[in-house]
Amino acid sequence: MESDLLKKMLRDILLARAFEERAAQEYTQGNIAGFLHLYPGEEAVAVGVLHAAEPADYIVTTYREHVHALVRGIPANVVMAELFGKKTGCSGGMGGSMHLFDRERRFMGGYAIVGETFPVATGIAYAIAMRELPEAVICFFGDGAVNQGTFHESLNMAALWRLPVLFVCENNHYQIGTEIHRHSAVAEVYKRAGGYRIPARKIDGMDVLAVHRATQEALAQIRAGNGPQFLEFETYRFRGHSMADPGSYRPKVELQAFENEDPVKVAIAETVEAYPSAAQIAAAGPDNIERLMGHVDSSSHLSPGQLDAIRIEVAEVVEAAVRFASESPQPTLADAEAALNCNRHEEVLV
Amino acid sequence: MAEQVYYWQALNRALDAELAADESVITLGEDVGLFGGSYRVTAGLYAKYGEWRVRDTPISEGSFTGLAVGAAMVGLRPMVELMTINFALLALDAIINMAAKIPFMSGGQFPMPLVVRMPGGVAKQLAAQHSQRLEQTLMNVPGLRIAVPATPQDAYWQVRQAIRSDEPIIVLEHELLYFGKGTLDTSLEAPPMHRAQVRRQGNDLTIVTYSHMLDLSLRAAEQLAEKGIAAEVIDLRSLRPIDWDTCGASLEKTHRLLVVEEDSRFAGAGAEVAAGLTERCFYNLDAAPQRVAALELPTPFNAALEAASIPRTVDIVAAAQKLCAH
Numbered sequence: 211m212e213s214d215l216l217k218k219m220l221r222d223i224l225l226a227r228a229f230e231e232r233a234a235q236e237y238t239q240g241n242i243a244g245f246l247h248l249y250p251g252e253e254a255v256a257v258g259v260l261h262a263a264e265p266a267d268y269i270v271t272t273y274r275e276h277v278h279a280l281v282r283g284i285p286a287n288v289v290m291a292e293l294f295g296k297k298t299g300c301s302g303g304m305g306g307s308m309h310l311f312d313r314e315r316r317f318m319g320g321y322a323i324v325g326e327t328f329p330v331a332t333g334i335a336y337a338i339a340m341r342e343l344p345e346a347v348i349c350f351f352g353d354g355a356v357n358q359g360t361f362h363e364s365l366n367m368a369a370l371w372r373l374p375v376l377f378v379c380e381n382n383h384y385q386i387g388t389e390i391h392r393h394s395a396v397a398e399v400y401k402r403a404g405g406y407r408i409p410a411r412k413i414d415g416m417d418v419l420a421v422h423r424a425t426q427e428a429l430a431q432i433r434a435g436n437g438p439q440f441l442e443f444e445t446y447r448f449r450g451h452s453m454a455d456p457g458s459y460r461p462k463v464e465l466q467a468f469e470n471e472d473p474v475k476v477a478i479a480e481t482v483e484a485y486p487s488a489a490q491i492a493a494a495g496p497d498n499i500e501r502l503m504g505h506v507d508s509s510s511h512l513s514p515g516q517l518d519a520i521r522i523e524v525a526e527v528v529e530a531a532v533r534f535a536s537e538s539p540q541p542t543l544a545d546a547e548a549a550l551n552c553n554r555h556e557e558v559l560v
Numbered sequence: 561m562a563e564q565v566y567y568w569q570a571l572n573r574a575l576d577a578e579l580a581a582d583e584s585v586i587t588l589g590e591d592v593g594l595f596g597g598s599y600r601v602t603a604g605l606y607a608k609y610g611e612w613r614v615r616d617t618p619i620s621e622g623s624f625t626g627l628a629v630g631a632a633m634v635g636l637r638p639m640v641e642l643m644t645i646n647f648a649l650l651a652l653d654a655i656i657n658m659a660a661k662i663p664f665m666s667g668g669q670f671p672m673p674l675v676v677r678m679p680g681g682v683a684k685q686l687a688a689q690h691s692q693r694l695e696q697t698l699m700n701v702p703g704l705r706i707a708v709p710a711t712p713q714d715a716y717w718q719v720r721q722a723i724r725s726d727e728p729i730i731v732l733e734h735e736l737l738y739f740g741k742g743t744l745d746t747s748l749e750a751p752p753m754h755r756a757q758v759r760r761q762g763n764d765l766t767i768v769t770y771s772h773m774l775d776l777s778l779r780a781a782e783q784l785a786e787k788g789i790a791a792e793v794i795d796l797r798s799l800r801p802i803d804w805d806t807c808g809a810s811l812e813k814t815h816r817l818l819v820v821e822e823d824s825r826f827a828g829a830g831a832e833v834a835a836g837l838t839e840r841c842f843y844n845l846d847a848a849p850q851r852v853a854a855l856e857l858p859t860p861f862n863a864a865l866e867a868a869s870i871p872r873t874v875d876i877v878a879a880a881q882k883l884c885a886h
Contacts, residue, residue, distance in 0.1 A: 268634070302667025311666035318633060319666060323657050329623040330658065333630020333638075340586070340612045340636070363623030370618070550703060552668030553726035556752065 217512065217520075219257050219418055223499055225524040226253040226277040229286060232528045233276065233293055237453045241536065242293045245322075246307050247274040251448035254498035255380050256281050256350075258421025259441075262429060263348055268316045268338075270331040271350040273308035274380075275320035278350065284312045290531035296538035303541040304549050324385075325358030327351050328377075332364045335373035335438075346374040346432045354385025356399055362406075365438070369406040372437035376428050377403065379442040380415065386451040387459045403440035415443025416498045448497075562745040568738040570712035571601045571677075573746070574719040575639065579609050582637065585723055588615035588624055589641030598643050599679055599738045621647045625654035625676065632674040633662065637723055645680030645732070646692050659728040660703030671726040675719070681772055681822055682859050682870050683735040691859035691866070693823040698730055699800050699832060705729045706799040707753055710774040712742040714797060717750035725753070732799075734772035734822075756803035758810065762790035764884055765816035768807055768833055770796040773820045773871060780876035787877075789884050791818075799829055804840055807833075811841045816883050817849040822870050825853035847886040852879045 230248045237246050249256070252274075260269070260281040271278045279289050284300050292299025293307050301311050308322040318334060321327050331349030338345045355361060356379065368375050379399050383390045390397045403410035409431065413424045421443060428439035446465070450457030503517070512520075565573075578585045587602060593616035596603035606614040617624040621642060628638035642648050648655070655676060663672050682691040698706055705727055709715040715733070722729040751757065759774065760781050769777045774795045781791040792810050796802060811817060817837055819830040834849040854870045 270630070299667070301665060301669075304667045305665040309665040311662075311669050313666070313669040318630070319662065321658075323653060326626065326653065326658060329626025329654060330630035330633070332623065333627035333632070334634050335630075336627055337631045337634045337636045359620075360623050360626065363618070363620035364627070366618055367620065367623065367627065546664075549666075549668040550664045552663050553671050553673075555726060 215261065219261055219422070220502055220512070221520050221524065222257045222261070222281050223253045223418060223502055224520055225280060225286070225527060226257065227499060228524045228528045229276060229280060229290070229531070232532060233290070234449070234453060236293070236532060242307070243295075244306055245273070246293070246453040247451065248449050248453070249274055249277045249447070251497065252380055252382060252415070252445045253277060254418035254421050254502070255378070255415045255443045255445055258418040259348060259378055259425045262422050262425035264345070266316070266345045267429075268318050268331070268334050268345065268347045269350075270318045270327045270334065270347060271320050272324075272327060272352060272355075273320050273322040274352075275310055275350070276307065279310045279312070279317060279320075282312070282315050282317050284310070284315060284317060286527050286531035287534040290528075290535040291538050294535040294538070295540070296535055297541040297545060298534070298538040302545060302549055304546060325351070325355045325360040327355070328358075328360045328364035331375050332368050332373060335368065335375045336371065339371065339373050344433055346376055346429055348376045348378060350378050350380060352385065353379060353381040353383060353390050353399055354388075354393060356402055357394060361402075365403065365406040365408060368438040369408050372435070374432045375438045376425070376432060377408070377438060377440040378425075379440070381442055381444050382447045384447070384451070384460070386455070398442075400440060400442035408438050408440045409436075410440035410442065412442045412444065415445035416501065418498060418502050561747045562743050564741050565712050565744045566739055566741055567712045567715050567733075568600045570716040570742075570744050571719055571733070572603055572605075573744075574716045574723075575602065575605060576608070578637075578720055578723045579605060579613060583613075584635055585637045585639070586613045586615065586631070587639040587641065588617050588628060590617055590619055590643045592616060592641050597641065599735070601641065601677070601738075621650040622654060625651035626658060628674055628676075629654055629658045629662065629672070632659075632672050632728075633670050635671070637673040637675075639675040639677060639723060642676060642678045644690055644735075645678035645694050646690055648676070648678050648694060651676070652697075655698070655704070655728070655730070656701050660701050663727075664703055672728045673723075673726045674728045675722045675731060676728070677719075677731045677733060679733045679735045679738070681734040681736065682854075682866065685861055685863055685866060686859075687861040688858035693854075695732060695799055695823055695829045696827055699829060703728065704800060705754070706732060708732045708770040708797060708799055710734075710737065710771050710795050710797070712744045713748070716744055716746065718753050718797070721750065721753040732771060736772050740775075754798035754801050754803060756797055756806040757795045758792060758806065759795050760791065760793040762792035763813055764790045765792070765818055765880055766807065766810040766814045767791050767793045767818045767820055767876070767880065768796060768837075769793065769820040770799065770829075771822065773822050776871065776873045777820050777876055779873045780880065783873070783877050784880055787881065789880060791880060796833075802833065802836060804836060807837055808841050808844075811837065811844050815844055815846040817841075817845065818852065818876070818880055818883055819849065820852045820871060820876055822854055824856050825851055826856060828853055847883055850879055850883050852876050
């Protein structure tokens with residue numbers, strides 16, 4: 211792997227963690243309200259996948275999408291401003307945390323109804339296929355989404371018409387509080403794609419290099435005209451479903467087992483009383499960030515000093531983003547009306 | 561260049577014209593391609609424009625409507641045909657949560673040139689699951705526009721306007737209209753899509769109606785004329801937005817309002833029309849606005865009960881006479 215790309219991924223993964231932890235702080239201080247779904251633990255998926263994508267590819271994602279937006283290149287300032295509901299946010303303060311959009315970067319939105327990303331992505335891919343363009347659509351979703359009708363309906367159409375979609379399952383093993391063996395008859399998500407003759411693989415979603423490699427291979431298949439591809443990334447969210455959720459339904463042994471890269475056990479026992487502390491998480495073993503650092507070190511791409519410099523840089527980016535968001539103006543009702551009527555070109559009665 | 565055509569033919573010509581004019585226009589739905597559409601609306605288009613632009617879909621209303629939303633976000637101009645409005649209930653997430661909201665919640669970044677056509681209403685003994693009106697559900701969604709063409713002329717132009725618009729537009733077509741004939745003159749300049757039309761002039765009361773109930777209201781107006789009552793009949797043509805000005809101007813003259821709808825009365829389209837006009841025209845009214853609407857029943861299969869469940873011409877005449885007696 212080339213050292214530049216490795217450094218970029220390391221920087222993005224560190225930015226992702228710093229951004230999300232800061233968003234959590236801003237939430238507890240009341241600067242961010244509403245639902246806030248955070249990504250710590252899952253960073254390797256968005257970072258690995260999106261670094262394998264081309265700028266001309268389209269991204270359709272879920273309500274847990276701050277990191278996808280950042281990796282796609284949407285400035286941290288406007289992402290944080292959107293979380294604050296400000297006019298300068300990437301959706302003008304009309305969308306919020308769950309609805310980040312950036313048309314220019316082909317970031318086609320965060321969707322907050324589980325299962326909506328499938329038809330939207332399939333529709334964009336339909337337009338690409340009809341126009342015979344070399345682009346692809348990357349469709350993110352969680353393990354909980356695969357039991358929605360839209361999953362089956364959309365995979366069927368994507369396969370039937372050989373549409374250029376990469377289906378990316380971020381399998382964090384929980385649909386909010388229900389563990390996968392309690393919500394899915396077939397818990398190995400990738401096997402479901404076989405029902406529609408879509409090539410599918412299961413990949414370690416805690417290893418950013420494995421994620422990146424698998425995505426490159428899948429996108430190459432799509433660009434070769436071989437139709438949709440499906441990747442299941444096994445991952446884990448360290449926090450609860452949203453800031454409103456302490457995640458106390460999850461057995462501590464499971465969290466530890468996952469962080470030690472053991473297979474996830476359907477655990478019964480012991481539930482933790484509250485969300486585990488940072489120290490507990492750190493004690494449990496290497497997470498995806500530490501694993502990437504291991505790669506970086508072992509291939510001698512970065513000196514410890516360079517690593518520190520990256521940490522300082524991302525901390526400054528996040529600090530500046532919070533400052534930008536705090537100081538930005540609130541949107542007005544006139545802004546809301548303008549957004550609603552953005553496509554009204556002719557004279558219309560009201 | 562006026563000619564007599566079926567309503568479905570007018571729709572077919574509108575689609576043909578737009579498919580020919582702009583290669584980003586596509587149409588999709590169940591049996592719209594090879595089969596030509598359940599009501600023949602897409603007849604001949606598959607052979608002419610090919611499978612990518614006239615797409616037969618699986619029975620997956622939620623996802624092929626959502627697919628059209630995604631396609632519209634990147635510049636296609638999809639027209640979805642839902643085989644009947646009853647199936648639209650499976651597509652409401654795509655219509656309400658996606659199409660109506662994406663332009664808004666993205667802060668105004670995305671166009672949504674999506675048209676969803678839905679045949680609906682009470683036809684002939686199709687029973688409760690195939691005899692439905694959903695205008696009240698869709699009227700309550702900011703971000704949507706709803707066209708209700710009652711004539712071949714309007715079907716032609718409103719659909720062409722809808723395809724050219726960058727806003728998501730629902731076209732409600734009544735199943736009893738498809739095989740009725742009317743005048744189509746494509747050379748006539750089309751009025752704005754949302755503008756109501758006075759279909760008959762009169763001074764004694766204003767009947768505000770739309771879609772298939774226009775036919776019944778015009779027939780009722782004929783009968784009322786024989787009884788010495790001159791009814792003005794307004795065809796709304798659009799249920800969102802509603803052309804309050806045209807209705808209000810009529811009430812300045814007639815001072816009496818009768819709303820005729822096939823939808824059931826409770827919280828229906830007529831409730832909004834009556835409330836909106838009462839707010840705007842209260843001091844012009846000589847009597848409380850009245851509604852003629854369907855009974856609060858799922859549509860019965862039995863022919864006599866079905867007929868009794870929705871407004872008949874005689875109901876409109878009776879309501880108008882009662883209103884004018886005050």
